[in-house]
Amino acid sequence: MSIRKRVLLHGAAVLLLFWFLGPILWLVSASFQLDNELFSVPPHWIPHNPTLDNYTFLITREPPPVYQGAEMGRRASGEALSAIPALQNSLVVAGSVMVLNLALSALAAYPFSRLRFAGKDFVLGFIVTSRLIPAIAVGIPFFAIVQRLGLLDTKLALILVYLAFTLPFTIWFLIKYFDFVPPEIEEAAMVDGCGRLQALLRIVLPLSLPGLAATGAFAFMLAYSEFLFAVLLTRTMASKTVPVVLSAAAINFDVSYALASTAVVIAILPPIALALLFRNYVLRGLSTAFGQ
């Protein structure tokens, strides 16, 4: 590589790293500052008086001395304080969606990948095109369905809705993935008297682990991120998820930036951890499905 090319490539990479990570690094720095320091001009990129008060406050919900003054007490709004309960709701919802989605989409993708049966193209076409309807277009009817099922303000309602959202993607993705698993091994097993379901569970699934990991991670993240229906279908902390609580805090002009930043840092940890832990699986899964 020529010197000029090396400089150019490194320069571009540094700029991109700055763009992608800069805002998050600042968020982390802000979470270790208090509001009075956050408003300094120019900002303290590295906190001069780093403090864990924001984290202690959010986790224990006991206001540390700095937040007990009238000014700070007002700013420490209830929304930021609901961050941890909301996080628990989000984890329950996203975790359930991940598990159920994996089971249902593996089961549904298998016959599409392996079997010839009447109505195959029609059902697959229906499932895949169902996601072309924009979310905002079905806001009112979703509300009506959930109300009729008596599930308003429950986590179960969110789980059902997110399953309906994620399944079309994950079924399509797993069909592509299963297509890459050679059918000869299951055929041999079935000659030896192994049933279809057993072939799926004992042979196809273990050979598709990267694809399943990518599927699970995708379902978790979509459920963890979803916002519009979470706003429409939740009322109280019985079911409010992280995006609902944090967006309310973010547009509230009275909120403490330091506390809200801390809440955002805590909230983005689970999906980032998941993405980095499953990085190799996700990348391998994606490249198998897309590298033709």
Add this chain to the structure above:
Amino acid sequence: MPGSGVQVPPIALGSRRPRWTSASVQRHLFAYLSLLPATIIVALFTLYPTLYSLNLALHQYHLLRPGRHPFVGARNFVEALSTPGLYSSLLVTLQFTAMSVAGTAVLGTLIALLLNQPFRLARVLQVAILIPWAIPAVMAGIIWRWVFRGDVGVLNGLLYSLGLIDSYRSFLGDPITAKLALVVAHLWKHLPLATILLLATLQVIPRELYDAAKLDGAGTWQLFRSITFPFLKPTLAVVLIFDTIVAFTTFDLVFAMTGGGPANATTLIAWYIYNEIFTNLNLGRGAALAFLVALLTLVIALVYLRALRTERLYREG
């Protein structure tokens, strides 16, 4: 579809009609039973909402005038089409979508090419890029709102520290910078997936093709145009369809970042409908509007798919 059971109209059968031997019945039974749970859930939240929306759109349904819901035919649609805010919102949405899709195509390809180069920083960037991808859109909106803000905004702080500005300004308070800010946040969140998919495609291009072309004296641009780009094209098409639909229906970012302002400069269509429904409480008109936008999205998707199919036929034929 649930309930369609074993009786499926013969049109869907394809060229060969299955014979109903016992093995074939067993195979069908297994297939339908495996499909059933997923299909029921998808259908419950697809067919029913669509019919419900249509029904709502054909009746007067105003939350402030409860109890009476007469059939009004196309009136909601006509009313929805004659609200002046609709067209300015569509224009804003088109601007946003065009900038986002163009940005995704160009930057996505460039970053994928960069990541495909053998140097250590490329591998660091490959991991780093997954972080914005993993961050929920609402939180990306909150993060970027705080970057662009006029008081604690960190972009102001950065420009001030570098001596480029002498007082803070509110980037989200100006229509033009607010629009650009929204695109920057959108790209930050959605470029990574596009890049990862494009990179995956780049990595399967056989190296021999480049070696052979180089022997024939091809330059960098020629290599890209006659080898890299043709390989990238199918993935690029998928990425662009996906981003068009995502950008066209963006809601979370607007909610968390700008609230549609200033002066409706960032009122994307999804945000516009949301406000029609939940501020004006006119469910009938809101449903009609939502229906029209759903149709528009569908048309965009179908046009793309058609273009893709002709492309593929052309390539294979």
